Amino acid sequence: MRKFVLLLLICLFASQSYASANKKVYVWRNADGVIVFSDSPKADVNADTVDISTTPNIIKSVDTKIIEGTEQPAKDKISIDIVKPTIDETIRDNTGSVYISGAIRPSFKRGLSVVLKLDDKKVKGPQKSAVFILRDVDRGEHRIQLEVWNDSGKVIAVSKPVTFFVHRASVNSPN
Known part of the structure; x- marks a missing residue:
């Protein structure tokens, strides 16, 4: 069950911007037994806190000089x-x-x-x-x-x- 909760947390917050990283998420079950996630605690409920300290997936830029034709590729020696x-x-x-x-x-x-x-x-x-x-x-x-x-x-x-x-x-x- 904890793995499911963790997976659900990751899915829900994967699209969050970098500004929301390193914030706390509060998790609890409501009266019907449904898991609730929130960025603010509920006063009358004992909520667990989850620290999200992941950085966003940023892909490094690719050198496009070869595609643009601005740099000649090195010729292999035949x-x-x-x-x-x-x-x-x-x-x-x-x-x-x-x-x-x-x-x-x-x-x-x-x-x-x-x-x-x-x-x-x-x-x-x-x-x-x-x-x-x-x-x-x-x-x-x-x-x-x-x-x-x-x-x-x-x-x-x-x-x-x-x-x-x-x-x-x-x-x-x-x-």
């Missing part, structure tokens, strides 16, 4: 890494197909594109994803690197180079 193939991986494919996958951090944004370099020569791109498929890659050692370009064609990020090997079976040496 980075790119080659996920597949891994360093010194041997790819065994008789067609010479190589699947290349990159990861851009923090995220791929509008206006960015990716270029693939194979053995220091641009072979694919610019394109809007960091996934490439190369066909008919010769046997042997190769080096790949990914570049991220902005919308004006400027290189803004370069991956570390990854060396991999292509193994293609031949008639002369099937292993």
